[in-house]
Amino acid sequence: MDIGTAKIAILGGTGKEGGGLALRWASKGHRVIIGSRSIERAQAAAAAINERLGVSLATGNGLAAATAEAEIVTLAVPYAAQQETAKEVASVLAGKILIDVTVPLVPPQVSRVQLPAGRSAVEALQERLGPEVRVVSAFQNISAHHLDDLDAEVECDVLVCADDNSAAEAVIALSTQIGLRAWYAGPLCNSVVSEGLTSVLIALNRRYKVPGSGIRITGIDGLEIA
Template sequence: MSEVGTLKSIAVLGGAGKEGGGLALRWAHAGHKVIIGSRDAQRAQDAANEINAKIGGTNASGAANGDAAAQADIVVLAVPFSAQRATVESVADALAGKILIDVTVPLVPPKVSRVQLPDGGSAVEAIQKLLGEGVKVVSAFQNISAHHLTHLDETIDCDVLVCADDAAAADEVVALAKEIGLGAWNAGVLANSVVSEALTSVLIALNRRYKVPDSGIRITGITPQ
């Protein structure tokens, strides 16, 4: 595993989508090698080409999900809740010994502005139980608008809550978040991820009520480190 603060190879499964694509764009712009993962390798490469055009570089590439996960130091899961478990199961062998950053939000259309957590509580914690101790699952980035991420010249006025049972893994993800212009905080164990997962529906409700595209959160009372 790479040291905190060093450049890493990051696979973003679901990187052809809005949220995953925004994170991939930011990390590629920061200098990391980013592998876009998709069920369709050509769709992944097309998304990578768009990122490279925006950053004027070659840091992004595309591959099928399994190949993307195998190539990376860190894997990011940015797929819809309905595809979360199946995607993880399809790449599980490539995740051993790595950090998996799960961005999953358990939204259940059409009532996406209503909190609907799965029966077991945290959707991300369920993935840690599925994969076992050989993979360090970290919950993060659920509450950051893709609208913010895709504008590289924009200062993002939002914080990220990072939860994991492995504190060192959480701190590494905090560092990755700060690299792309986000405030980020180690918010404790993975079970605490229920707050971030539920908060997304609250933010969607706020967006609708106040007619804005990108409400977010800030943590106050702590001096930024």
């Protein structure tokens, strides 16, 4: 799927993960709107991306304004803020793709899997927002450390889960554009695996003192994902 360029809002784009995705997408010509409760922080994050890339493709705004302006919205906030942030922008999400990067980490034991009621946090978000918002789960297992290094090959795969096939294909295309291999991993309920896997990767990072372990899918290289 050729997605071309798009207006992409990153809610939580002042953080490391959201900021890394914003940097990568801006580097490929997408217009990115950093969304934050602090417009000043959002604008500062956007200015830093523009300065680093030598372009003027990033802007900053409040959460609702950034969401309203975008065609695709990325939710990259801490789990504790997931539902509240989504509620705040729900009125301007209808008809859009929402990429949820949320991982249900519960400090201080972030290396221990703690799924809410044993189910997917992203699936619960889809139920709350309703069918008019096409929620896609992706990027939970990609370290911000890798996203920030534009010159390095990211040897980690992206698992994309969604109930809407065209939305999943769009996110796979966005992943491919920024140098990531992405695979359709089934319906949104399957996101429970990638959400839980993040805690496993954190445990690996700590045990083996590395900045960003990841996963690779084998056996299906070269096949077109549908």
